[in-house]
Amino acid sequence: MRNIILKIIINIITFVLVVYFVPGIWVDSMLTVIVAVVILTLINVFLKPLILIFTLPFNIVSLGLFTLIINGFIFYVVSKIVPGFSVSSFWNAVWCALIFSVISFFLNLFTGSRDNVKFKFYDSNKFRDNEESTKRYKDVIDVEVKEKKDENQGIVYRG
Numbered sequence: 138m139r140n141i142i143l144k145i146i147i148n149i150i151t152f153v154l155v156v157y158f159v160p161g162i163w164v165d166s167m168l169t170v171i172v173a174v175v176i177l178t179l180i181n182v183f184l185k186p187l188i189l190i191f192t193l194p195f196n197i198v199s200l201g202l203f204t205l206i207i208n209g210f211i212f213y214v215v216s217k218i219v220p221g222f223s224v225s226s227f228w229n230a231v232w233c234a235l236i237f238s239v240i241s242f243f244l245n246l247f248t249g250s251r252d253n254v255k256f257k258f259y260d261s262n263k264f265r266d267n268e269e270s271t272k273r274y275k276d277v278i279d280v281e282v283k284e285k286k287d288e289n290q291g292i293v294y295r296g
Contacts, residue, residue, distance in 0.1 A: 143248060148174045151241045159233050161225035162216075169221035176215050185211065208234035 152174050156164050164170050188207055189196065195203040209231030216224040224230045 144245070145174065145178065147241060147244045147248060148178060151237055151244060152177075154240055155233050155237050159229070159236060161229040162233055163223050165221035169219060173215055173219045173222045176219060177211065180211050180215065205231060205235055208238065212237070 149170060152170055156162050156170070164173070185207070189204070192203060192207060209227065212234045213224055213227050213230035216222050216230065224233060
């Protein structure tokens with residue numbers, strides 16, 4: 138529960154920074170920010186995976202850049218749903234989504250739980266005795282992210 142609250146706070150801070158730094162986006166109150174962040178979060182949790190599945194061919198052809206268009210579209214739709222939140226154009230919404238993603242990534246990186254991300258460094262010199270290990274771990278950096286399950290709500294999220 139603490140992690141979920143932390144993620145929502147990070148998203149609110151990120152949203153405020155995006156509103157402050159990006160021209161063409163306007164919010165009339167802090168309550169509007171909170172409502173917009175909650176709606177963005179709900180859409181990203183429930184609808185975005187379905188949208189990504191349906192647009193998978195476009196994502197493959199664009200090497201994943203179409204996801205940025207989808208994020209911008211979600212921003213634009215939320216600006217039309219939430220009164221007091223407006224984005225001047227669709228491309229401005231895409232720009233906002235890109236900046237939101239970058240800021241959110243770095244804030245989550247600096248405030249996230251370090252128990253969930255592990256870095257493993259393998260040196261091929263340590264495995265000279267076992268030829269199979271040398272083939273498998275030859276100068277590899279492995280990143281492993283554990284999934285947590287909230288027992289109270291049955292929600293799986295990456296922490």
